[in-house]
Amino acid sequence: MKKQVMRRSATLVTLSALAVLAFNALATPYSFSFIIWYTLPPTINYNPLAAQSVTSSCNLVGCIAPLFAFHPYKGLFFPVLGKDIKLNIKEGYLEVTLWPDNYWWDGENLSPFTAKDVWTFYMIQWKIFRNFIPWLRDIKIIDDYTIRFYFNETTFTLKAPLITDPSKEFTYSFKSKIWYSGFFQLLTWGISTPYKLFGHWAEMVADVPIDQVPKKFNLTDLQNEIYSFQMEKPWCNGPFWLDPSTLTTTGIRVVKNPGCRWSRYIKYENGELLFARAEEQMVAWLMEGRDLATWHGISPMALVEVDKSAGGVKTVYLWNFEIQGIWFNIAKYPFNITKVRQALTMLINATEAGNAYPPMFSLAYKDYITGLSKSSELPEYVRNNLYDWSYNPERAYKLLEEAGFTRKDGKWYMPNGEPFKVEILSVSAWADWVALAANIQSQLQQHGIDAEVRSVDVGVYNTLWQTWDFDITLNWDIANPLGIALAYTAFLNRLWPALQFEVSKYNYTWPVPLKNGTIIYVNPYFEQMRLQASVPGSPEFYDAIAKLVWFWNYYLPTVPLWNVRRSWQVSIKQSNYAELLGKPTEMVEISGYAVPYYGPDQSWILSSMWGLYAPVLWMAYGILYPPKSPMEWPPTGEPKDILKLLPPEVKVIPIESLGKALPEEIPTTEKVTPTVELETRIQKLNATISDLKTSISSLESHIKALSDRIDDLESRLSQAVSAAETAAKTVTGMQSIAYAAVGLALLALIVAIFAVIRAQRKE
Numbered sequence: 001m002k003k004q005v006m007r008r009s010a011t012l013v014t015l016s017a018l019a020v021l022a023f024n025a026l027a028t029p030y031s032f033s034f035i036i037w038y039t040l041p042p043t044i045n046y047n048p049l050a051a052q053s054v055t056s057s058c059n060l061v062g063c064i065a066p067l068f069a070f071h072p073y074k075g076l077f078f079p080v081l082g083k084d085i086k087l088n089i090k091e092g093y094l095e096v097t098l099w100p101d102n103y104w105w106d107g108e109n110l111s112p113f114t115a116k117d118v119w120t121f122y123m124i125q126w127k128i129f130r131n132f133i134p135w136l137r138d139i140k141i142i143d144d145y146t147i148r149f150y151f152n153e154t155t156f157t158l159k160a161p162l163i164t165d166p167s168k169e170f171t172y173s174f175k176s177k178i179w180y181s182g183f184f185q186l187l188t189w190g191i192s193t194p195y196k197l198f199g200h201w202a203e204m205v206a207d208v209p210i211d212q213v214p215k216k217f218n219l220t221d222l223q224n225e226i227y228s229f230q231m232e233k234p235w236c237n238g239p240f241w242l243d244p245s246t247l248t249t250t251g252i253r254v255v256k257n258p259g260c261r262w263s264r265y266i267k268y269e270n271g272e273l274l275f276a277r278a279e280e281q282m283v284a285w286l287m288e289g290r291d292l293a294t295w296h297g298i299s300p301m302a303l304v305e306v307d308k309s310a311g312g313v314k315t316v317y318l319w320n321f322e323i324q325g326i327w328f329n330i331a332k333y334p335f336n337i338t339k340v341r342q343a344l345t346m347l348i349n350a351t352e353a354g355n356a357y358p359p360m361f362s363l364a365y366k367d368y369i370t371g372l373s374k375s376s377e378l379p380e381y382v383r384n385n386l387y388d389w390s391y392n393p394e395r396a397y398k399l400l401e402e403a404g405f406t407r408k409d410g411k412w413y414m415p416n417g418e419p420f421k422v423e424i425l426s427v428s429a430w431a432d433w434v435a436l437a438a439n440i441q442s443q444l445q446q447h448g449i450d451a452e453v454r455s456v457d458v459g460v461y462n463t464l465w466q467t468w469d470f471d472i473t474l475n476w477d478i479a480n481p482l483g484i485a486l487a488y489t490a491f492l493n494r495l496w497p498a499l500q501f502e503v504s505k506y507n508y509t510w511p512v513p514l515k516n517g518t519i520i521y522v523n524p525y526f527e528q529m530r531l532q533a534s535v536p537g538s539p540e541f542y543d544a545i546a547k548l549v550w551f552w553n554y555y556l557p558t559v560p561l562w563n564v565r566r567s568w569q570v571s572i573k574q575s576n577y578a579e580l581l582g583k584p585t586e587m588v589e590i591s592g593y594a595v596p597y598y599g600p601d602q603s604w605i606l607s608s609m610w611g612l613y614a615p616v617l618w619m620a621y622g623i624l625y626p627p628k629s630p631m632e633w634p635p636t637g638e639p640k641d642i643l644k645l646l647p648p649e650v651k652v653i654p655i656e657s658l659g660k661a662l663p664e665e666i667p668t669t670e671k672v673t674p675t676v677e678l679e680t681r682i683q684k685l686n687a688t689i690s691d692l693k694t695s696i697s698s699l700e701s702h703i704k705a706l707s708d709r710i711d712d713l714e715s716r717l718s719q720a721v722s723a724a725e726t727a728a729k730t731v732t733g734m735q736s737i738a739y740a741a742v743g744l745a746l747l748a749l750i751v752a753i754f755a756v757i758r759a760q761r762k763e
Contacts, residue, residue: 032271032574032619032626033290034060035282039275040249046231046242048192054252055234056192058242058273061254062620064190065238066611067096067118068653072482073321073604075536077653080262080612080620081113081191081237084651087535087658092137092153092177094186098145103259104194104235107244110259113237115147116195122149122186123202124193127213128222132186135179149186151178154533160523163508170509172526174540176533181488183658188611194235201226238612239266239620242273251275265622265647286313292574293606293615295566303567304593312573314633315595316581317359317565317588318603323373325350325365325478325561326424326440327495329470331503334414339403341556344422344472345369345389346396347447348440350561356439357432359588359597365560366390370479371491371552377484382546385514386553393447411448421450425464425473428455433474466497478560482608484545485655488532491548492524495558501525512550522551537659565597568606572631575615575624579631580605582639596634605642621647 041052067082102113246253289311350364404415412420426437444451480490534541584596618624
């Protein structure tokens with residue numbers, strides 16, 4: 001056994017050496033490189049579901065493709081294996097049409113990619129690996145290139161006491177025939193299991209009801225059977241194929257997949273994926289120019305050296321779609337006092353704190369606090385009721401005084417007479433957080449608050465914030481940094497310890513005073529669930545958004561302070577990214593060395609794509625390609641609009657278009673019944689209605705008497721006309737007076753009748 005291991009080790013070393021020589025010899029003008037952190041497992045398996053699978057670990061290059069790629073900032077679906085999406089809310093299904101010219105490629109043979117392959121993947125994930133429960137109801141193949149996902153109808157009901165008066169209880173309920181947050185799992189997961197290889201497992205469970213599968217099969221054994229299935233070569237349906245003959249401990253070569261329908265547009269014939277295990281190794285490859293576009297957190301001085309090197313890899317800072325800030329412990333005194341949280345928020349100058357660690361944190365968050373990335377995406381009626389909590393010490397002092405705090409000799413004291421102390425939780429090994437926490441501490445001390453920093457190991461930090469053992473903590477995931485399409489990932493879902501309702505009370509009903517003077521009642525948990533079920537563009541979506549945003553804006557569970565910028569490495573020799581990005585938003589400095597920074601409207605073409613790595617998607621569309629001439633750096637040209645460079649058959653699908661396509665009768669409705677307060681109001685309304693009925697009855701009697709009087713007047717008028725026929729002048733005068741009287745009487749009758757009609761309509 002030991003001899004076999006030694007022979008195998010020697011073989012690996014030899015293969016490694018040969019492969020390194022092969023990589024260094026790659027000199028084709030169309031090659032590209034990516035670097036990932038990866039260590040080969042002891043057993044090589046190309047089964048994408050196996051532990052440490054080469055296929056799944058190396059999928060940055062897009063061997064396994066999704067139905068669609070999605071960019072949350074833009075709210076757009078980009079077709080890959082899928083061609084079109086249809087939502088039928090009445091029947092409760094999502095339908096996907098596939099391209100008919102996509103194929104699997106195993107290095108030797110092409111096999112058609114059909115709805116059967118999609119069905120296989122999701123049937124295994126659903127019934128064997130137990131994903132998508134409870135919202136997925138069925139998966140049906142309509143034809144070879146059309147598949148439907150049926151949703152269970154969801155009914156969610158919640159009874160919740162009022163946070164300020166638990167004796168009052170509110171009842172909430174909604175129904176939905178779709179589950180919006182499930183769209184992204186169904187549309188952007190890589191379809192990795194061809195029917196030819198994995199279909200028999202899908203067929204085993206296909207006709208077994210979801211709740212009966214664990215009873216009929218031993219799920220652990222079934223899952224392990226799939227995990228251990230051995231594949232000697234990868235089956236790829238995406239833009240590139242991993243060549244197993246080139247695998248070494250330092251990387252693997254990739255080639256263009258002839259079965260991918262987008263291969264006609266791809267300008268790169270081959271490339272390499274390099275496996276880094278140390279920063280020194282990575283920096284050496286970067287300086288050689290062997291990295292098309294990736295993000296690696298290396299030291300600032302190393303970034304400068306890479307940028308100066310002749311390899312063509314340049315350092316840029318991007319808006320990283322990441323918002324960091326602080327999280328208050330709303331369950332701990334005095335941070336459970338709303339005015340205290342509001343005051344502390346206005347005592348922290350985010351710009352000053354961020355400048356303690358530039359350029360990464362020197363971009364302060366200056367929008368309204370909403371739990372989302374930007375308020376401009378919200379409807380106007382929502383924005384008009386948002387409070388501004390920007391830096392304002394004088395206003396903060398007044399709020400502290402209103403909360404019962406006092407200031408003596410420049411120091412703040414709590415209502416119980418004790419000094420106002422604040423502890424800021426941070427991670428000792430993270431230099432950026434240490435600098436930020438120290439600056440916040442200094443700012444609060446300048447305002448007379450006894451602030452301290454508690455820096456701990458990352459493991460201790462995780463335990464403390466997950467168990468609510470802190471005053472204020474820095475946190476890396478304060479708000480949804482992407483578009484409104486992903487609003488369901490914000491609020492309670494952003495900070496999952498908030499779902500510990502015995503502490504957070506977010507399953508209670510909270511009164512929210514709006515800026516316009518009205519008070520609404522919000523149950524954060526209920527609205528979070530409703531948001532997950534509602535499609536952007538629907539009335540239910542915006543109603544849930546409004547209530548959660550107003551709640552977050554007033555109570556301030558979290559406070560965003562910085563839009564984070566991170567360094568990326570981009571090659572101007574392997575790609576035309578310089579041309580696509582265009583001139584920088586601004587230049588920022590790393591230890592006195594200037595590098596470009598790109599804001600969100602440019603940086604989205606590099607980062608945060610779901611389903612497929614953004615550079616690989618643009619490669620597939622033929623938008624990203626090797627430069628035909630040397631690239632200017634920093635660029636001075638205008639940025640390219642990628643959406644105008646797409647292949648002609650590409651139909652980009654805005655997420656809002658699915659919501660707008662809904663039928664008029666939208667069943668996702670909310671029923672909210674405050675069972676105590678509303679009953680009292682209803683009783684008062686019923687009493688008012690009874691009084692109105694009595695008034696109407698009395699009015700009807702008056703109308704009848706008025707009618708009888710008019711009849712009498714008409715009779716008398718007739719007699720008067722007859723008696724006055726001999727005296728023309730007198731008759732003329734009497735007729736004028738009589739007709740005027742009748743006119744007034746008729747007018748009074750009409751007014752009375754209209755009054756009765758209005759009263760009956762209101763009733």
